[in-house]
Amino acid sequence: xxxINCLVQEHQFSKEEIKEIEAGFREIxxxxxxxxxxxxxxxxxxxxxxxxxxxxxxxxxILIEVNEDITKEKREELMRLYSNFLLKNxxxxxxxxxxxxxxxxxxxxxxAAQQKRIHPKYRLWIQVKKLFTALTSKWRNGFxxxxxxx
Amino acid sequence: xxxxxxxxPKNLSAATKQKLVDLFTDAHCSIMIAPExxxxxVFFEGIPIMQNKHLYIHANVRLGRSQDQIxxxxxxxxxxxxNILQVQEGDIHINLMEIDGKWAMEGGFVxxxxxxxxxxxxxxxxxxxxxxxxxx
Numbered sequence: 076x077x078x079i080n081c082l083v084q085e086h087q088f089s090k091e092e093i094k095e096i097e098a099g100f101r102e103i104x105x106x107x108x109x110x111x112x113x114x115x116x117x118x119x120x121x122x123x124x125x126x127x128x129x130x131x132x133x134x135x136x137i138l139i140e141v142n143e144d145i146t147k148e149k150r151e152e153l154m155r156l157y158s159n160f161l162l163k164n165x166x167x168x169x170x171x172x173x174x175x176x177x178x179x180x181x182x183x184x185x186x187a188a189q190q191k192r193i194h195p196k197y198r199l200w201i202q203v204k205k206l207f208t209a210l211t212s213k214w215r216n217g218f219x220x221x222x223x224x225x
Numbered sequence: 226x227x228x229x230x231x232x233x234p235k236n237l238s239a240a241t242k243q244k245l246v247d248l249f250t251d252a253h254c255s256i257m258i259a260p261e262x263x264x265x266x267v268f269f270e271g272i273p274i275m276q277n278k279h280l281y282i283h284a285n286v287r288l289g290r291s292q293d294q295i296x297x298x299x300x301x302x303x304x305x306x307x308n309i310l311q312v313q314e315g316d317i318h319i320n321l322m323e324i325d326g327k328w329a330m331e332g333g334f335v336x337x338x339x340x341x342x343x344x345x346x347x348x349x350x351x352x353x354x355x356x357x358x359x360x361x
Contacts, residue, residue: 082267120267123239123242123268124242124267124268124269124270125265125266125267125268126242126243126246126265126266126267127262127263127264127265127266128250128261128262128263128264129243129246129247129250129261129264132265132267134265136228136265147327150327150328151330151335154329154330154335155330158330158333168356169330169332169333169334169352170332170333170349170352170353170356172330172331172333173226173228173263173265173329173330173331174329174330174331175226175324175328175329175330176328176329177324177328178328181322181324181328184322185285185322188283188320188322189283191275191320192232192272192274192275192281192283192318192320193272193273193274193275194273194274194275194276194277195275196273197272197273201272201273223268223269223270224236224269224270224271225269225270225271225272
């Protein structure tokens, strides 16, 4: 299983658009890289929770997991495909986009750090809340949304 | 990139967040020698932090900075955050994760390694000024 983690702003996309973006991301991945099962997470920042260049952010930050043996050329091809997809279909400027195509070991460390930051006493509770929110969002909206505030 | 994710057990006021954003932008740009256009700071709130810390900083920065730069920027974050939040420096935890710049695309171009920014910066600055001139 591979993961895509998307950080976007609340005002940027409608729920329908998020579903379309996710479908596009999945298609790019399967057509140009691999057919492994893909889980896509969405972190949608409300106003006042994300900043870029000191100001409220318009940024779209995407993290895409790939195998350790990916070539430089394939990694760059994927970055361009995702960036062009966002520009062409959703008018998201590459100037406001960060696309990271990272190896599994790095992505594992990234998600492990997200877990480790939580006080061990509350880790299970936070996990349950996180899972509940994600699954409820999947059921209601069609995509896995992660919480910003608990 | 960089992306600084700040996790706090409490909700932070807008004014406090802006102070933290300015601190991270200033420290990153002056110590890591990087343009502020690409400094991202995001907040997660209401999460009890390991060891009862008051702030957990997760930093994704490009690989290739000197240890001296990393030490200096971490020190600046700790001192500055402690000052803004009125807590002890020991109440701030920093987890710095480096990533190869070549794994990321920002501004429409694959990011350079630290010290190789000139050509990349030229392209991005041109793209930014084109966008600004179009919006006038």
